[in-house]
Amino acid sequence: MHMMQLDRDFSACLADFGLAEYKKDLRRVSTVNWRSSGKPTGGFHKKNMVGTLIYMAPEILTKEIHTEKSDVYSFGVSINELLTGVIPYTDIRAEAQAHTVLEMNYTEQQLTSAVSSGGLRPVLAGIESGVPASMLSLIQKCWDANPQNRPSFNDIVLELDDMLQQRKKMEKEDLSLYQPPISHVHQVMDDVNNLHTYQEKINWSTQGECVSKGASFGVHSGFRMWLDGFDDPLAYHLVLSWGSFATCGRRESMEDMHFLMPFLCNEKDVHAFGIFDGHRGAAAAEFSVQALPEFLKALGSMCSPADALVEAFVRTDVAFRDELDSHRKSRRVIQKDWHPGCTAAVALIVKNKLFVANAGDCRTILCRRGCPVALSRDHVASCPEERNRVVSAGGEVKWQVDTWRVGRAALQVTRSIGDDDLKPAVTAEPEITETVLSVEDEFLVMASDGLWDVVSDMEVTNIIRDTVKEPAMCSKRLATEAAERGSKDNITVIVVFLRPVSTAERVY
Known part of the structure; x- marks a missing residue:
């Protein structure tokens, strides 16, 4: 499809x-x-x-x-x-x-x-x-x-x-048969207008785009600083192809969001891809998928790629929590104890350098010489290092139900955007990995935990190697495999091939 x-x-x-x-x-x-x-x-x-x-x-x-x-x-x-x-x-x-x-x-x-x-x-x-x-x-x-x-x-x-x-004929007949009273028409229009206004107030994607562009004044001065810093004529030249697939799986609603932004700001050697896995609602993910790329663009001329990613995560977190607080004060958000959040993983490619920023349990792997290379680690309370960090920051971690969880919200992840009731212990600051890509590197896979909960890194690599080498098809294959194995979460997959794939290689 x-x-x-x-x-x-x-x-x-x-x-x-x-x-x-x-x-x-x-x-x-x-x-x-x-x-x-x-x-x-x-x-x-x-x-x-x-x-x-x-x-x-x-x-x-x-x-x-x-x-x-x-x-x-x-x-x-x-x-x-x-x-x-x-x-x-x-x-x-x-x-x-x-x-x-x-x-x-x-x-x-x-x-x-x-x-x-x-x-x-x-x-x-x-x-x-x-x-x-x-x-x-x-x-x-x-x-x-x-x-x-x-x-x-x-x-x-x-x-x-x-x-x-x-169908056109039936619609025309329906309109001619029903002529509602004028007063009823006015009432319906009032209801529609009120509904439209309410939807605008809770459209977190629009909020994320407006807030981030306002903060950066809509000006992106390019990535000359990044490109000049990696100006090596002998560096390996990447040829990318990309695709994605997302499904709500067995969940009733979709709380995952993602973006594909090759040729960021029309720059042929700068590409960005990201996944946001929402929890306690989709608001944080919807906001972040619009806001974070805009912050990243604005930071391109101010600091290194790694520092720009960290700052983009932090700014997105602050902006979302400020926006949520503003909605609460104006009573546009009715729920008193609503504290939505999302985990996030963003891959930034600048020439032959790959930067991966991760906060939470989305995961990114690189296939190198046929084997998976982990480019991120899961930030969960079951990890002793993360558990100690949360406690040192004033957070509470307890064994609840089946694993270690953070705070009254019983959150499994220890890093996220949003979750204002768990700050600062559940930080939005991501961990960054930097990788120099070469001819040995075949493809990149990013996915929400709906995939990784049931499919291992090695299995993901093997499945792609046994599938037609078309990124969107590979993404769909992985998501369907996860669903068949019983994944109970939303599933979002991004596959990026890093080198040309011939027609024969695609088929075989």
Whole structure:
């Protein structure tokens, strides 16, 4: 699904890594002219299967003839996923590997057999969700077991256009049938205006952006100081590609936030990526994901990258707590004992230098020569060093339920942004690691603890090495693996490849 992207105008675009063909360039495939050419065609690369299993038509899974109708099948599965918001088969599969691209023999995979022989399909979107019955019927026709029974894409376009026209007609009729009294209209508009005002007051993302830009006066004088400090003509030149995936997992709400900022301030050798894992609500994470990058930009001309990261964390923490206190005093925040916070991990790449700042239990690893290298350590109360630091700062640490926890809030982490009821013991000051990158370094993985709770550093490295080398696909694979292993938290993953990946290497 990550191959379907939206531009700034929310128009849909399709991305591809070299396996697709334009319809006009395809000749009609039959039992006479079909053969495996040894070239990527959307279903196979030589004798290896290429694609994402859960979207593959039965005829591809059984290595029979695949045509445009095979893509129609995939289209039906994808549209159903858009309507339900659920990755196909995730509620019934036991083997998470089956969902992502791997060069492996699928003949023993239960899902392959169930789809191709047993007629298994994803759970269809419900009519109660407001989806037209005609759309549900179209989806079922698209994933029919017999390719000949599936509609062509020309037919699909005509059906979708007819649905759109019907919807417009119904909306027009609904408006003409209902003419509410003027007094009622005024009341509704007042309610909408009040709701809009209330939402603006609690929009922490907007608050974070405004506060940080106000503090820096919206002026970013560039990173010349950083770049000049690392001006080594013999330094290894990175070629980056990046992607991410986030899911609320088994939680009812999403409290993770993240940002991808390659070419920071249009500087080709400066890149930043960050993850914020909220707790006691999403407010701190929503605020920080906007504020911290702005503070970092403003500090680029004032101090070193490491010092800028530390200062950006601290300023974000202070700004959020000040903003929260301001809301309390103006009674815009009703909850008396509401003390939201978030852990944070930010990676800053300047030429061939990698700086990682971490406060809390988000984690960052580097794959070097096929092995994981930890670039951060978890700041949790179960760590004796962190426990002693909290106590020395005046905090209280007790064994509660199943582990060491901080204060009445029973927080497991010992460093975070926000959590004003636990300051200064639970500091926002991050630990910084600095790494000189070289040709031996393959990729960077950042993730919230929803991943690391159930997948080890080495397993993360191995999973990526066995997945098509596309960052967003790798991120989704890791998040889905964590969910399949029973992660009970939100899961956010960022993968950054540090060197070029050839088409063959992506597939293998």
